[in-house]
Each structure stands twice: as structure tokens, then as C-alpha cells.
Amino acid sequence: MKKSLILFSLFLILFSCQQTPPTKKVRKPAPVRHQPKSVAYQLVKTKEWLATTTDSTQFSIALAVNRTDRKNIVKMDSIVIPTDMTGDIAYYLPFPLEVPYLNDVDKIIFFSYATQTFAAYENGQLVYTGPTNMGRKADPTPTGLFHTNWKAEKTTSTFNDEWDLRWNFNVANKLGVGWHQYELPGYPASHSCLRLQEKDARYLYDWADQWILKDEEHVLVKGTPVVIFGSYDFGAPKPWLQLTSNPKALDISAAAIEKLVSPYLKQLIAEQLNRAKLQAN
Known part of the structure; x- marks a missing residue:
């Protein structure tokens, strides 16, 4: 009987040692994406392209590449279109698919003023990306590190009470700055x-x-970190027009993201641990 108990105890010890320690994070696998054979762009007449395109995925890619929406794309004379549209949208936007420097950061969002795009990362993996239209020249979007705070499915603009904003998430409480659904004319507006x-x-x-x-x-715990960076040249042509001559013209490197985040990394990890402790209690 004693021998059986000893063997059972040894089994429990060996089995527990093979388990993932409770403090170790189990990272999600990288998203499965379809990569196009090549990434190149051409400038086409909008009406002609729309008249021959019925594929909803290709239409979504066209909207993203031109930083616009369904309502506004039809107002454009010409648009930039990938020559191969068989890939996932991430391959046509400038953020890197992986940023190893962010491996220990659970969640973070970036908004690029220069390219008018955003990207969300989980532990260094790009999980979502798309177009944005940020602050116009007279009302620029502030840059730097922010955190999400309060949100509302529907709210009213502080600039005009006739503007209904859907899926509003504030990132600068005292400044009243946040992201939300609204029309994208294809430039900072x-x-x-x-x-x-x-x-x-x-x-x-x-x-x-x-x-x-x-x-x-x-505030006990801050929300998800949001880094808004870069600047927009309002006197120059739309930056994505450069893609027709250089498909990598707007690319944002992992090294550039690391440089942006490095001054804040300790602060981000501390806030992350603070949230984990509070939620564990």
C-alpha cells in the first residue's frame, strides 16, 4: 500500500512539472493569411473599375487602399488598385505582420498619421488593420501614447449635435478624442x-x-494602449498614390514600431500587470 502511494505521488509530481506554469502566457498562433503572388499597384478610372468589379473582397481592399468608404469612393475620379487582389487586406496596408518587440504586450493599437491607417497587435502579432481618416489641418489629431477609456455604441459629436457617432471609443478623455464610425472622404478630414x-x-x-x-x-486601471504617430503633408498629393511607382513607399517596419514603443514599454507592462492583478482578485 505504501509503495502504491509513493508511486502515485511521484506520478503527480512528474505530471505537474510538465504543465505550463500559471504565470506563463500561452500565445495565440499567428493568423492564417493568404499572400498574393506579388504586390503592385496601378491608377485606374474609378467608374470603369467599379463597373467591372463584383467581388466584395476586392471592393473592400480598394476601399482600404484608398482610405475611403462606399459613399465616397464613387466621388473619386481615379483610385489606386492592386494588380493582384488575391491576398488578405494586411498585405496591402503598411503595418508589419509581426513585431517581436511587442511579444510581451497583450494588446496595443497604432494609428499612423502619415499613411492614414491603423493596426491592432496581440503579443506582437498583427490581428487587425484598416484605413482611417484623422484630423484635418485645422484640427490635427494629437500624437503620442494614449489609453482607451470610456465607450458608447452611439453618441453625439461635441462639434455638431447633428452628427451621430457609432462605436465611439474615447482615447483622450479631457480632449474628447477617440475613434468612431464616420464617413471617410479619403484624406484627413x-x-x-x-x-x-x-x-x-x-x-x-x-x-x-x-x-x-x-x-x-x-483611475484604477488604464485601458488598451493607443499610439498615434507621424504627420501628414497636407500640401502634397495623397501618399498612397506613391504606391503605383513604389509598392513599399509607405511600409512601416518592425524596427520603426520598436522605436515608437521603447520609451513606454515599462509603463505598458506595469499597467498590464496591474489589470491582471485586479481581475484576479
Whole structure:
């Protein structure tokens, strides 16, 4: 009997040693994506292209590449179109698929002013990306590190009470800046907010974390980090027109992302641990 108990105890010890330690993160596998054979672009007449295109996936790619939406693409004389549209949308937008420097960051979102695109990462893996139209010249979007705080499925603009904003997620509470669904004319046109297509605004609305408040004046835990960076040359042609001559003209490297995040990394990890501790209690 004693021998059986000893063997059973040894089995339990060996089995427990093979298990993943409770503090070790189990990372999600990289998203499965379909890569196009090549990435190149051409400038085409909008009406002609729309008249011959019925594929919804290709239409979505065209909207993203031209930083616009269904309502506004028809107003454009010419648009930039990939010559091979068989790939996933991530291959036609500038953010890298992986950023190893972010391996320990659970969630983070980037908005690029220069390219008018955004990207969401989980532990260094790109999980979602799309177009945005940010602040116009007179009302630029502030840059730097922010965190998501409060959100609302529908709210009213502080600039015009006739503007209904869907899937609004605030990132700068005192400044009133956040992302939300609103029309994308294909250039920075907002009053400092981050305009998105509705499907993208809804995704980020569900994906990002809100802050956790102790009371009306004190924040216990900040929300998902949001890095807004770069600048837009309002006097130059739309940047994505460069893609027709250089498909990599707007690419954002993993090294560039690392440089952006490195001043904040310790702060981000501390906030992340703070959230984990609070949620564990």
C-alpha cells in the first residue's frame, strides 16, 4: 500500500512539472493569411473599375487602399488598385505582420498619421488593420501614447449635435478624442478624431479594453494602449498614390514600431500587470 502511494505521488509530481506554469502566457498562433503572388499597384478610372468589379473582397481592399468608404469612393475620379487582389487586406496596408518587440504586450493599437491607417497587435502579432481618416489641418489629431477609456455604441459629436457617432471609443478623455464610425472622404478630414469604417470601428470597440475606475476622479486601471504617430503633408498629393511607382513607399517596419514603443514599454507592462492583478482578485 505504501509503495502504491509513493508511486502515485511521484506520478503527480512528474505530471505537474510538465504543465505550463500559471504565470506563463500561452500565445495565440499567428493568423492564417493568404499572400498574393506579388504586390503592385496601378491608377485606374474609378467608374470603369467599379463597373467591372463584383467581388466584395476586392471592393473592400480598394476601399482600404484608398482610405475611403462606399459613399465616397464613387466621388473619386481615379483610385489606386492592386494588380493582384488575391491576398488578405494586411498585405496591402503598411503595418508589419509581426513585431517581436511587442511579444510581451497583450494588446496595443497604432494609428499612423502619415499613411492614414491603423493596426491592432496581440503579443506582437498583427490581428487587425484598416484605413482611417484623422484630423484635418485645422484640427490635427494629437500624437503620442494614449489609453482607451470610456465607450458608447452611439453618441453625439461635441462639434455638431447633428452628427451621430457609432462605436465611439474615447482615447483622450479631457480632449474628447477617440475613434468612431464616420464617413471617410479619403484624406484627413475630422475635427481631431479617428474616423473608421463601421466594421473596423465595431471590431476595435469590442476588442479593446475600457479603463477601470475607482470613482469619478480616480483611475484604477488604464485601458488598451493607443499610439498615434507621424504627420501628414497636407500640401502634397495623397501618399498612397506613391504606391503605383513604389509598392513599399509607405511600409512601416518592425524596427520603426520598436522605436515608437521603447520609451513606454515599462509603463505598458506595469499597467498590464496591474489589470491582471485586479481581475484576479
